[in-house]
Amino acid sequence: MENFINGKWTKPQSGNYGNVSNPVTGKVFDKVPHSNLDDVNAVMDAAHEAFKKWKKVPVAERASLQHKGAQLMRDHADELGNLLANELGRPLDACIREITRSADLTDYYAEEGLRLKGEIPLHNIEGERVMVIREPIGVVVSITSFNYPIALLTMKLGAALIAGCTIVSKPSDETPLSTMRLAELFSQAGYPPGVFNVITGRGRDIGDAMVTHKYTSKIAFTGGTSTGQRIGALAAQLGKRFTLELGGQSPVIVCADANLDIAVPAIVKHTFANSGQFCYRVSRIYVHQDIYDEYVARMTEETKKLTIGNQFSGCDMGPIISQKIYKTSEEQTADAKAKGATITTGGERLKGAEFEKGWFFPPTIIADANHSMEIMREETFGPVAAIMKFKTNEEAIALANDSDYGLAAYVFTGELGTGLRIAEELEAGSVWVNNIQRSYHDVPFGGVKQSGVGREKGRYGIESYTELKTIYYSY
Incomplete structure (x- = not known):
């Protein structure tokens, strides 16, 4: 052309x-x-x-x-x-x-x-x-x-x-x-x-x-x-x-009373859409300690259902666009693992005839994360998400706001007032409560901070x- x-x-x-x-x-x-x-x-x-x-x-x-x-x-x-x-x-x-x-x-x-x-x-x-x-x-x-x-x-x-x-x-x-x-x-x-x-x-x-x-x-x-x-x-x-x-490094807070039947599918879908290559995807997930183990198990199970392949095969995910973009997912996963995180699914480049010519990284869940890890601080632009537990909602808000980025954020809770209060405290241009939809055409979209x-x-x-x-x- x-x-x-x-x-x-x-x-x-x-x-x-x-x-x-x-x-x-x-x-x-x-x-x-x-x-x-x-x-x-x-x-x-x-x-x-x-x-x-x-x-x-x-x-x-x-x-x-x-x-x-x-x-x-x-x-x-x-x-x-x-x-x-x-x-x-x-x-x-x-x-x-x-x-x-x-x-x-x-x-x-x-x-x-x-x-x-x-x-x-x-x-x-x-x-x-x-x-x-x-x-x-x-x-x-x-x-x-x-x-x-x-x-x-x-x-x-x-x-x-x-x-x-x-x-x-x-x-x-x-x-x-x-x-x-x-x-x-x-x-x-x-x-x-x-x-x-x-x-x-x-x-x-x-x-x-x-x-x-x-x-x-x-x-x-x-x-x-x-x-x-x-x-x-x-x-x-x-x-x-x-x-x-x-860029974005968008957090989601999953409160103790969250409905996981709604939260888990919504978060998985949004985290791994377009192989994680978009700015307001879920990157870091803060889960209350009382439901942490259940949440990790259910998100891991849901993530394993995703299919990866070529763009005309009817799969859920394709490759990452280039080696340059792919490299971040691999490096951040290795960094988290070296610092004590647990990889519950994914974590290594896919191999085999179908994948050898493209930069295919599987949907990857990193549990036991903390803020010393790059995955919790830097933009990934790939199919990797990290999960960290918290004790109180105030702690979760502080952790979510502890970022140079502020494009989007997400909250799941059974109490509407709690969801609204957390949404007001989060430093982001858009906040979703109890679901994750595409951004609507008639409302503003953009971020704060970096x-x-x-x-x-x-x-x-x-x-x-x-x-x-x-x-x-x-x-």
């Missing part, structure tokens, strides 16, 4: 390409550009020119186009899902669900954009009015991680487009193809050239240039904490807006792509 710039496929001025491989087989099945600074200038120029007209398009027309784009996502969900399954290795059904769910979010943003309003304060001064209006912020650079390429993009794309911004997307090197095809579909929906562009390349080659470019008004980033910190620092120096959705800056989804997400302007009008 080529870069998608100004409504057409465009060969990179660098002349260089990189491979896209199937993480199950290791087989190369496509190539994408390794762009350079000339390519960055070309795509930013296109987005800047398109913005001049796009910002003046009535919101109702933008919403109509956005609904058409969302419908095309549904119409091509099987195609996009297969692309995503091949480049990511996630089971096909889950990939198709990502596409349809992202289409729902795109539709939601279209409708929510129609409800944005300004205001006129009632100062009651004769011959004068003051108006507060919202204007689109400008050209948005979207930089996203490999793990949910379409979901993470549409969290930014749908908000930016309905607000009147144009967007330049740089997807991950590992999973760029689904994003590139999505841009083509939006062009088919009727979006003007230059409104939605995609450029691929290595971050070290073009990342800084995209962030600091004179036409960049906002950077919307989802990815690793260290990279996000660098982007935030560069953007702040130049007065550019940014939203950062960064887990990010700003919020996505809901009207909050759209507002972050606008600037407030105050107009003083005398007559």
